[in-house]
Amino acid sequence: MNFLLPLTGSFAKPAAENPTVAMIEAAYRAMGLDWRYLNCQVDPADLGDAVRGARAMGWRGFNCSIPHKVAVIPHLDELGTSARIIGAVNTVVRDGDRLIGENTDGRGFVKALQQVCDPMGKTVVLFGAGGAARAVGVEMALAGAARITVVNRSPDRGQTVVDLLNDQTDARADYAPWQGSFRIPQGTDIVIHATSVGLYPDVDAMPDIDLDSITPDMVVADGIHNPPLTRLLKAAQDKGCKTADGLGMLVQQGVIGIRYWTGKDADPAVMRQALLDLEL
Known part of the structure; x- marks a missing residue:
């Protein structure tokens, strides 16, 4: 089983109520992938240890939310074009032994x-x-x-x-x-x-x-x-x-992230329905 985990400092909801978790795990199920997308609470003082742990455990990638979007940059090996211009990272992708910071927000x-x-x-x-x-x-x-x-x-x-x-x-x-x-x-x-x-x-x-x-x-x-x-x-x-609408934006962020991590295209309709099922 491959583990794909987000590093987040702002999500406090249980995984079942977390929109991103619900959306991406629904996509994995529909794609027939035995993958997990788990929610982790990381204190800012522990961010470096968390990234080193992700490297050591071979994670395929993770997401960062506020307050980690800028602070994570020194712990990465390279930035994609958007992340470099924006100056913030919300998606990290493993490329061999390197961690690449991307930004899928916009x-x-x-x-x-x-x-x-x-x-x-x-x-x-x-x-x-x-x-x-x-x-x-x-x-x-x-x-x-x-x-x-x-x-x-x-x-x-x-x-x-x-x-x-x-x-x-x-x-x-x-x-x-x-x-x-x-x-x-x-x-x-x-x-x-x-x-x-x-x-x-x-x-x-x-x-x-x-x-x-x-x-x-x-x-x-x-x-x-x-x-x-x-x-x-x-x-x-x-x-x-x-x-x-912003729901479409959230779905497309997930589609882009899944493509980065798995090399496969997720079904946005499945992901949007997972969000609607949460009655957002």
Whole structure:
């Protein structure tokens, strides 16, 4: 039996209630793989020992959540392109005796979005400048987005993401202050919400966006996976917009990780159903 375990410092739920565990183990069962994906609580002071243990036991890989996404980097042998640009790792892959750090946060989002539209050449408005927004912005740029406007209340954090995109990718990025109800500029192709507003249990919360500025030709994506249909997405659908939800992003992150670890393609429909069975 092969063991594939995540290192996590934030998940405190039992495995049966952990969305990622449920999703990936359902995929393994459907693929006929005698693999396990287990949840481990690792104190930050013990992270180095945990990674060395993963090496010693021959783990095929593991996931890292906050607060380990940056701290794990010195314990790895190499970083993939996305992880290097973003400066954070959420997926570690074993390659022979080496551990390679990857970042699937934004890539999963983009993969889910690509089922609705192709980012190539598109104009994007991105709300947020935290870790998730940073990852999404980088992956949107690597997927060919032409222009990305980062909308954030903190100018310093927003400009940091803008500078990263302009320095490390071919996209043209700019910052827009989020003061009051933000009006989406005409000509925007894709609107992405990448903050925690609307996340369970605060499901009635709505990001401060002028809904009248959203037009049917826009694609609206929300990184919130619980609930899958946020108030923002419902409002966008009511306007005739195509939408992409955070549940699809979470599933695609898992699909990418399983491909890294096993070399095989998982069924996203099986994984999404496993999440829906948890009544997220």
